[in-house]
Amino acid sequence: MADKVRLRIAPSPTGDPHVGTAYMALFNRAFAHHRDGKFVLRIEDTDQTRYNPSSVQEIIDSLGWLGLLPDEGPGLGGDYGPYVQTERRDLYLKSAQELVERGHAYRCFCTRERLEALRQEQAARKEPPRYDRHCRFLSTEEIASNLAESKPYTIRLKVPDEGQTSFRDLIRGEISFENKELQDPILLKSDGLPVYHLAVVVDDHYMEISHVVRAEEWISSTPLHVMLYNFFGWDEPFFAHMPLLRNSDRSKISKRKNNTAIKWYRDQGYLPEAMINFLALMGWSMPDGSEIFGYADVEREFTIERVTTSGPVFDLVKLTSINGKYIRALSDDELFERLLPYLPEGMDKERARKVLPVLKDRLTRLGEFVELTGFFFGPVPEYPADLLIPKKGTLKDAATALEQVKALLEGLTQPWTHEEWESGMRAIADNLGLKAGDLFMILRVAVTGSKVSPPLYESMEILGREEVLSRVDHALELARKAG
Numbered sequence: 346m347a348d349k350v351r352l353r354i355a356p357s358p359t360g361d362p363h364v365g366t367a368y369m370a371l372f373n374r375a376f377a378h379h380r381d382g383k384f385v386l387r388i389e390d391t392d393q394t395r396y397n398p399s400s401v402q403e404i405i406d407s408l409g410w411l412g413l414l415p416d417e418g419p420g421l422g423g424d425y426g427p428y429v430q431t432e433r434r435d436l437y438l439k440s441a442q443e444l445v446e447r448g449h450a451y452r453c454f455c456t457r458e459r460l461e462a463l464r465q466e467q468a469a470r471k472e473p474p475r476y477d478r479h480c481r482f483l484s485t486e487e488i489a490s491n492l493a494e495s496k497p498y499t500i501r502l503k504v505p506d507e508g509q510t511s512f513r514d515l516i517r518g519e520i521s522f523e524n525k526e527l528q529d530p531i532l533l534k535s536d537g538l539p540v541y542h543l544a545v546v547v548d549d550h551y552m553e554i555s556h557v558v559r560a561e562e563w564i565s566s567t568p569l570h571v572m573l574y575n576f577f578g579w580d581e582p583f584f585a586h587m588p589l590l591r592n593s594d595r596s597k598i599s600k601r602k603n604n605t606a607i608k609w610y611r612d613q614g615y616l617p618e619a620m621i622n623f624l625a626l627m628g629w630s631m632p633d634g635s636e637i638f639g640y641a642d643v644e645r646e647f648t649i650e651r652v653t654t655s656g657p658v659f660d661l662v663k664l665t666s667i668n669g670k671y672i673r674a675l676s677d678d679e680l681f682e683r684l685l686p687y688l689p690e691g692m693d694k695e696r697a698r699k700v701l702p703v704l705k706d707r708l709t710r711l712g713e714f715v716e717l718t719g720f721f722f723g724p725v726p727e728y729p730a731d732l733l734i735p736k737k738g739t740l741k742d743a744a745t746a747l748e749q750v751k752a753l754l755e756g757l758t759q760p761w762t763h764e765e766w767e768s769g770m771r772a773i774a775d776n777l778g779l780k781a782g783d784l785f786m787i788l789r790v791a792v793t794g795s796k797v798s799p800p801l802y803e804s805m806e807i808l809g810r811e812e813v814l815s816r817v818d819h820a821l822e823l824a825r826k827a828g
């Protein structure tokens with residue numbers, strides 16, 4: 346085993362980069378860098394039907410956004426390239442042939458039709474589908490004549506009939522599989538492209554990967570990989586299988602039940618440091634039990650012993666609450682900088698900067714800023730007149746209240762003070778026999794168009810006297826017309 350520490354992630358370039366990729370990148374990078382090693386990105390693109398060329402760049406961009414850039418990878422440099430599997434075909438072909446020569450793999454000439462018929466027979470007998478190893482026992486002459494006829498073939502692994510294959514998982518301990526339970530899987534397809542099992546072992550070997558840290562769904566593939574290392578005569582890496590991220594019903598995290606695209610989180614205004622904190626908590630814990638921590642802490646403290654084995658549920662509510670904490674921890678200036686890309690073109694930036702402190706306490710995503718503050722920027726927002734009706738009151742009561750509020754606002758000394766406004770409001774409420782809360786609500790709706798808003802007085806200050814009065818007038822008109 347090389348004493349270098351080298352870890353990798355090996356995502357397939359299919360569609361939007363996935364939160365599961367970010368999760369694995371986080372732990373692989375922290376593990377590697379904790380031990381002064383390297384973190385490698387390899388693209389597993391041998392499944393051509395699912396290939397999406399722009400997604401390699403998207404993977405790198407997403408990792409960059411999260412602060413998890415690899416040390417080596419496509420377009421990133423490194424001495425172990427190429428880092429894209431389709432550019433390494435010759436190596437897989439050569440390796441597969443080597444296994445055939447050593448008697449650990451064989452050519453399978455079975456046609457699609459034969460395999461399909463076999464599958465149907467097995468289904469009829471209620472047996473699980475498996476290859477019957479027909480070509481494992483072809484004579485040398487049969488093989489030679491098939492080759493002479495240029496019959497297409499795949500290369501299959503010759504799994505031993507007996508015994509067990511075991512490996513020690515750094516997280517889960519010893520794991521064993523009965524060889525007789527394993528099939529003779531295809532290693533190389535008839536088009537010369539490798540399947541995952543062959544490519545992953547060949548690449549991990551030639552890229553000198555020391556620790557394979559990947560999701561638990563690959564545990565059942567690992568015995569085949571261990572066999573391949575043995576048959577090639579190569580040292581095995583260490584294996585560690587991280588718990589899978591799960592939907593709330595505990596199934597593997599999926600698009601149908603969760604937003605799985607990293608991009609979605611970015612667009613919504615989750616901060617990368619909150620994502621990292623959240624993803625880290627899903628699979629690991631800080632030695633001191635702290636809940637809020639950054640990537641540097643994970644890297645400094647990372648030990649595989651602290652990885653959890655129970656399947657963590659990807660809980661958006663929790664992520665959102667962590668994100669809110671990170672937002673509140675930023676200074677107003679920092680937060681404004683981070684917010685800028687989320688503001689629509691043409692929005693009054695100066696006003697946005699003024700609004701920000703008023704809203705900061707309740708902002709859980711940067712993208713929410715625009716949703717929550719539309720009333721600061723647009724014309725008087727549309728809302729149904731009914732929204733103005735106080736509890737146990739009528740629209741007429743709302744109109745009367747608004748008349749008095751209007752008079753109050755017009756008469757306040759300039760500049761307004763919170764105290765004078767508030768005592769005036771309370772006096773009106775007393776006078777009309779309304780609850781103070783109900784009166785504030787009427788004004789809130791008039792000013793913001795909604796019953797939920799940032800603090801009312803501060804919002805009015807930002808909007809300014811003229812704008813507030815015009816909105817109160819509008820509400821008054823609405824209440825009178827509808828009432």
Ligand code: GLU
Pocket residue numbers: 354355356357389545558559560563
């Ligand atoms: N291509 C596999 C994936 O998409 C890699 C699995 C592994 O890390 O071995 O997750």
